[in-house]
Amino acid sequence: MMHTQSVTGVDVVVIGGGQAGLAAGYYLRRAGHRFVILDDQPTPGGAWPHTWPSLRLFSPAEFATLPGWPMPHWRGGFPPASHVVDYLTAYEARYDLPVERPVRVTAVRRDGPELVVEAGDRIWRARRVISATGTWQQPFWPIYPGARTFTGRQLHTVDYRTPDEFAGADVVVVGGGNSAAQLVAEISTTASTTWVTSRPPRFLADDVDGRVLFRVASERAMAIAAGRPDPGGPASLGDIVMVPEVREARDRGALQALPMFDRLTRDGVAWGTRVQHTDVIVWATGFRPALAHLRPLRLREHDGTIAVSGTRALKEPRLHLLGYGDWTGPGSATILGVGRTAKSAVAELDFDD
Numbered sequence: 001m002m003h004t005q006s007v008t009g010v011d012v013v014v015i016g017g018g019q020a021g022l023a024a025g026y027y028l029r030r031a032g033h034r035f036v037i038l039d040d041q042p043t044p045g046g047a048w049p050h051t052w053p054s055l056r057l058f059s060p061a062e063f064a065t066l067p068g069w070p071m072p073h074w075r076g077g078f079p080p081a082s083h084v085v086d087y088l089t090a091y092e093a094r095y096d097l098p099v100e101r102p103v104r105v106t107a108v109r110r111d112g113p114e115l116v117v118e119a120g121d122r123i124w125r126a127r128r129v130i131s132a133t134g135t136w137q138q139p140f141w142p143i144y145p146g147a148r149t150f151t152g153r154q155l156h157t158v159d160y161r162t163p164d165e166f167a168g169a170d171v172v173v174v175g176g177g178n179s180a181a182q183l184v185a186e187i188s189t190t191a192s193t194t195w196v197t198s199r200p201p202r203f204l205a206d207d208v209d210g211r212v213l214f215r216v217a218s219e220r221a222m223a224i225a226a227g228r229p230d231p232g233g234p235a236s237l238g239d240i241v242m243v244p245e246v247r248e249a250r251d252r253g254a255l256q257a258l259p260m261f262d263r264l265t266r267d268g269v270a271w272g273t274r275v276q277h278t279d280v281i282v283w284a285t286g287f288r289p290a291l292a293h294l295r296p297l298r299l300r301e302h303d304g305t306i307a308v309s310g311t312r313a314l315k316e317p318r319l320h321l322l323g324y325g326d327w328t329g330p331g332s333a334t335i336l337g338v339g340r341t342a343k344s345a346v347a348e349l350d351f352d353d
């Protein structure tokens with residue numbers, strides 16, 4: 001018989017201990033709530049230890065700051081992912097946030113006035129749950145004809161580490177966002193690289209970096225809060241931030257995108273009758289919210305998201321969603337932006353039941 005350990009005595013369970021979970025923890029502590037943060041990774045940092053090592057933020061450290069304590073300055077320009085990991089590690093220690101890891105939450109269920117959070121043989125009973133599980137565990141792979149026929153290597157952004165392993169190969173990078181552009185910039189230094197996108201890439205102006213994007217996200221949040229028309233998020237300006245590596249790749253002509261191929265062959269990709277030999281396909285095609293643990297609550301809409309008002313799930317008002325993307329608050333999938341949304345999520349926790 002399975003031994004079940006029941007842990008009670010918390011008002012709020014936060015699922016996920018990345019930047020969003022920590023920002024929630026900061027405000028929960030300030031509000032005096034009893035809470036725990038459950039994270040399935042062995043070490044702090046959320047998604048950041050899983051990015052490719054050369055990834056840098058698209059803004060200076062001062063613009064990648066969680067509530068309370070700024071990210072320490074990085075002298076060499078925009079900080080690398082390892083600096084973010086160090087910061088998040090120090091942040092949770094500084095505020096003595098009660099993070100338990102590794103704890104993989106497998107289900108959240110309703111049980112009378114409480115929500116029950118299950119992780120293996122452990123159970124937490126909570127009055128409110130904040131889900132902040134991010135996206136990195138749900139890489140999105142579009143399906144194209146011939147995907148199983150292709151005998152070369154296929155990998156997703158989340159599997160990518162360095163360009164050295166592709167030296168001399170014919171590589172196709174798929175995707176129109178920042179990851180794709182940065183991977184093309186990097187891989188094209190060692191391999192013959194083709195970039196394909198389903199619509200023409202939209203480059204931001206050279207002087208638009210994270211600072212401008214955060215300002216636009218803030219203006220949007222303020223307009224929505226004041227009941228004014230939504231002026232549109234940063235995506236209205238373009239998609240791709242011209243970080244130095246991407247600018248350099250553009251200047252040497254490596255950022256010419258082709259339309260998306262229509263099928264894979266045994267050893268290539270094809271547009272109609274035109275076939276191009278390919279050893280490796282890198283799918284830089286994004287991620288989806290990691291929401292499998294919420295399945296028992298039956299909240300998902302057709303587009304895979306959960307309908308929210310602010311951060312509160314419409315079909316389960318005891319549940320808040322934090323950090324997954326603009327649908328849970330403007331800029332809430334960024335380090336600076338999530339603080340504002342975490343603050344309002346904690347303020348919106350309503351224990352009147």
Ligand SMILES: Cc1cc2nc3c(=O)[nH]c(=O)nc-3n(C[C@H](O)[C@H](O)[C@H](O)COP(=O)(O)OP(=O)(O)OC[C@H]3O[C@@H](n4cnc5c(N)ncnc54)[C@H](O)[C@@H]3O)c2cc1C
Pocket residue numbers: 015016017018019020021038039040041045046047048051055056057058059064103104105106132133134135136137178179210290293322323324333334335336
């Ligand atoms: C290529 C790239 C570049 C980026 N650059 C920037 C940038 O320059 N500036 C910026 O601000 N943002 C940037 N971002 C965006 C953003 O900061 C990250 O996506 C961020 O990691 C999201 O934080 P999060 O806390 O919401 O999720 P995560 O960091 O993914 O944290 C969620 C945590 O929950 C855990 N978890 C998942 N499921 C469960 C479960 N069932 N039970 C328990 N734990 C679970 C995860 O393992 C993880 O530890 C970038 C993102 C990418 C992909």
